[in-house]
Amino acid sequence: MSTTSTVRSAASVAAGEAAAPIIELRNVSKRFSKKLDFAGKIAQKLGAPVKDETVHAVDGVDLVVRKGEVVGLVGESGCGKSTLGRMVAGIMPASGGEIFWHGRPLNSLSGAEARHAKLQTQMIFQDPYASLNPRMRVADIVGEAPLVHGLTRRAEWDAYVDNQMRRAGLDPAFKRRYPHQFSGGQRQRIGIARALAVQPEFIVCDEAVAALDVSIQAQILNLFMELRQELNLTYLFISHDLGVVEHLSDRVVIMYLGRVVEEAPAEEIFARANHPYTQALLAEVPRIEARKKSFAGIKGEIPSPLAPPPGCHFHPRCPHAFDRCRVERPALKEIAPGHKSACHLNDKVA
Ligand SMILES: Nc1ncnc2c1ncn2[C@@H]1O[C@H](COP(=O)(O)OP(=O)(O)OP(=O)(O)O)[C@@H](O)[C@H]1O
Numbered sequence: 633m634s635t636t637s638t639v640r641s642a643a644s645v646a647a648g649e650a651a652a653p654i655i656e657l658r659n660v661s662k663r664f665s666k667k668l669d670f671a672g673k674i675a676q677k678l679g680a681p682v683k684d685e686t687v688h689a690v691d692g693v694d695l696v697v698r699k700g701e702v703v704g705l706v707g708e709s710g711c712g713k714s715t716l717g718r719m720v721a722g723i724m725p726a727s728g729g730e731i732f733w734h735g736r737p738l739n740s741l742s743g744a745e746a747r748h749a750k751l752q753t754q755m756i757f758q759d760p761y762a763s764l765n766p767r768m769r770v771a772d773i774v775g776e777a778p779l780v781h782g783l784t785r786r787a788e789w790d791a792y793v794d795n796q797m798r799r800a801g802l803d804p805a806f807k808r809r810y811p812h813q814f815s816g817g818q819r820q821r822i823g824i825a826r827a828l829a830v831q832p833e834f835i836v837c838d839e840a841v842a843a844l845d846v847s848i849q850a851q852i853l854n855l856f857m858e859l860r861q862e863l864n865l866t867y868l869f870i871s872h873d874l875g876v877v878e879h880l881s882d883r884v885v886i887m888y889l890g891r892v893v894e895e896a897p898a899e900e901i902f903a904r905a906n907h908p909y910t911q912a913l914l915a916e917v918p919r920i921e922a923r924k925k926s927f928a929g930i931k932g933e934i935p936s937p938l939a940p941p942p943g944c945h946f947h948p949r950c951p952h953a954f955d956r957c958r959v960e961r962p963a964l965k966e967i968a969p970g971h972k973s974a975c976h977l978n979d980k981v982a
Contacts, residue, residue: 651698653735654834654866655720655753660729661890662690662715666938687937689715691890692729694964697834702860702867704877704898706913707887708934713870714838716887720868721755721836722746751781754827758839760819764811764826770797771807774825783831793829799862800825801855817848824855834866841876853880875917878902883970886910889945890937892964896971906973908950944976952977 666685690712697703697720705713718724719731722738731738733749741749757763764773775793778784784792794804800821811819820840827835837856841849857880859865871877877884877898884901886894886909894907905911912930932949935941941948947957954976962974 651700653696653698653732655695655697656732656735657693657695657716657720657726658730658732660690660693660695660716660719660726660731661688662712662719662724663688663727685938688890688940689937690719690726691940693887693890693892695720695885695892697866697868699833699866700864701883702869702881704874704881704884705868705870705887706874706877706884707872708930709872710934710937711887712890712937713872713887717755717836717838717868717870721753722750723755751777751830752832753834753836754830754832755836755838756820756823756827756840758842760816760823761811764819764822766811769808769810770802770814770822770825773811773822774807774829777826778829778831781830783829796825796829799828799859801851816844817852820844820848820852821855824852824859828859828863832865834868836868836870838870839872840869842871842873849876856880873917874901874913878917886913889935889940891945891974892972893946893975894971894973895964896968900968900971904968904971906967906971906978907946907975908952908977909946912949944974954980 664687666687693716695703695716705716707713715724719726722733733741738746738749768776771790771793774796775784775789778792779786779789793807797804797807802818802821802825806814811822814822835856840856841852844852853876856867856869860867867880869877869881874884881898884896884898885892886901886907888909894901894905894910896904896906901910902914905914909930916930930949931951935945935948941958943959944950944953944957944962947953950957956976960976962976964972964974965978966972967978
């Protein structure tokens with residue numbers, strides 16, 4: 633058994649039935665109103681009917697992340713993963729539904745509690761360079777927030793920063809340098825050191841390794857898993873690539889056009905994918921076992937979230953679609969213990 637799967641199994645036990653949810657989303661949606669362009673504004677002024685231009689980025693999602701778990705959130709570009717991640721991290725409000733933090737509605741927290749919740753959830757982004765202030769030295773990037781929030785004192789600050797840098801695999805000797813003096817992988821480590829410095833319990837990684845070379849990706853993924861063990865961290869790991877989440881997730885959640893279409897323990901997703909969309913995603917990961925199965929790749933383009941197809945959003949691209957799929961939204965139903973899928977085919981088989 634590989635080290636990663638040993639780590640996963642051990643954590644799965646730790647994150648079993650009894651582990652309490654850190655975050656829970658119930659029927660959460662996010663809509664963005666698209667601003668009218670010049671022609672649209674003129675048409676509106678002239679009293680012409682103007683189309684409703686609303687992007688349904690996230691549409692009625694239920695999601696639970698339990699303490700100690702690593703949840704992989706996977707789907708094609710534009711399916712709403714980042715938007716969902718931002719709502720989970722408390723940096724973007726939902727348009728509908730409810731978000732619970734340790735069992736309490738996020739919007740019922742007092743100012744101090746909400747600030748604490750925000751600090752406890754850190755986000756790591758795809759492009760570390762864009763999220764690091766180019767005019768700040770690494771020591772300040774890493775050490776500013778813990779000082780502001782009273783997690784360290786001025787007298788101990790240097791040692792505190794050194795410690796966070798070492799944890800993220802950076803040499804503290806370089807702490808007076810600026811972000812542009814580091815490589816892509818090292819910059820991602822600076823982002824990780826900054827996140828760790830506020831002592832979070834939960835980290836949302838949004839395509840955190842997507843911009844890195846494959847060998848560097850592996851190093852950063854290993855670092856995430858070591859930190860998980862060392863600091864008892866919980867992760868929501870967002871990626872467009874099922875292959876990336878394969879080795880580190882306890883549970884995998886698949887999104888398509890704003891909705892969750894399947895959710896299961898990682899082993900189950902890779903061994904017995906149920907939803908035709910998940911099967912198509914698996915077919916596109918060349919190095920995993922499932923490629924041997926005769927899943928067809930995904931045909932066609934992902935439809936616009938401005939006008940999602942009725943019924944099951946995946947039906948125009950699904951090789952198994954039938955009449956019901958074109959009119960009725962499939963509910964996310966349990967098809968095996970811990971395995972849920974939103975596909976009308978499951979009712980048909982039964
Ligand atoms: N601030 C915004 N205003 C308007 N539309 C937005 C905004 N943020 C996201 N969207 C739209 O919402 C949809 C979902 O975007 P999101 O970035 O969450 O998807 P994603 O799955 O993370 O894709 P990617 O990996 O490409 O970022 C997209 O159609 C996107 O254009």
